[in-house]
Amino acid sequence: xxxxxxxxxxxxxxxxxxxxxxxxxxxxxxxxxxxxxxxxxxxxxxxxxxxxxxxxxxxxxxxxxxxxxxxxxxxxxxxxxxxxxxxxxxxxxxxxxxxxxxxxxxxxx
Amino acid sequence: xxxxxxxxxxxxxxxxxxxxxxxxxxxxxxxxxxxxxxxxxxxxxxxxxxxxxxxxxxxxxxxxxxxxxxxxxxxxxx
Numbered sequence: 671x672x673x674x675x676x677x678x679x680x681x682x683x684x685x686x687x688x689x690x691x692x693x694x695x696x697x698x699x700x701x702x703x704x705x706x707x708x709x710x711x712x713x714x715x716x717x718x719x720x721x722x723x724x725x726x727x728x729x730x731x732x733x734x735x736x737x738x739x740x741x742x743x744x745x746x747x748x749x750x751x752x753x754x755x756x757x758x759x760x761x762x763x764x765x766x767x768x769x770x771x772x773x774x775x776x777x778x779x
Numbered sequence: 780x781x782x783x784x785x786x787x788x789x790x791x792x793x794x795x796x797x798x799x800x801x802x803x804x805x806x807x808x809x810x811x812x813x814x815x816x817x818x819x820x821x822x823x824x825x826x827x828x829x830x831x832x833x834x835x836x837x838x839x840x841x842x843x844x845x846x847x848x849x850x851x852x853x854x855x856x857x
Contacts, residue, residue: 674846681846684844686844687839687843687845688847690850691847691850692851696827698853699828702853711832712829714826714827714828714829715824720826725814725815726811726813726849728811740849740850742850744846744847745815745821746844747844751821751836752819753819754844756816756817765848
């Protein structure tokens with residue numbers, strides 16, 4: 671989330687907004703945002719409805735049990751509400767492609 | 780000597796194979812593949828934010844591009 675915060679000026683300049691989304695509660699996300707200095711909204715999908723609908727609810731095995739949290743994924747949605755870009759896992763942590771798409775330059779080569 | 784090497788290689792192959800077997804179903808289990816595709820409408824949602832507001836995706840239609848950055852858990856890097 672810190673990387674997206676670093677690019678927030680570029681994101682705003684491209685007439686875009688960014689939201690973080692996880693299964694954490696709003697107070698947990700507020701504490702997290704404060705700790706890492708994130709000023710854009712972090713959203714709480716506590717009942718995992720959005721994660722299920724977006725198909726990115728992932729099982730994480732831990733201590734013989736398994737827990738369902740988000741797969742690290744980034745979606746870019748244009749002004750018409752259409753999905754322009756989907757990125758997963760390690761690649762999704764880096765906001766460069768998402769920001770480039772928002773600024774209308776396309777993915778970096 | 781050659782025979783010993785063959786036996787050792789066989790043992791090694793067996794252990795590697797045996798180690799892989801239990802991991803296979805787990806690997807399949809943890810995958811999360813979205814059915815959403817580029818060009819499709821993004822499913823709408825309303826979710827509470829950490830800033831004591833709620834965010835409705837469709838409120839941004841016709842106004843802003845939206846980046847949705849899904850992360851695993853708060854207090855984790857990335």
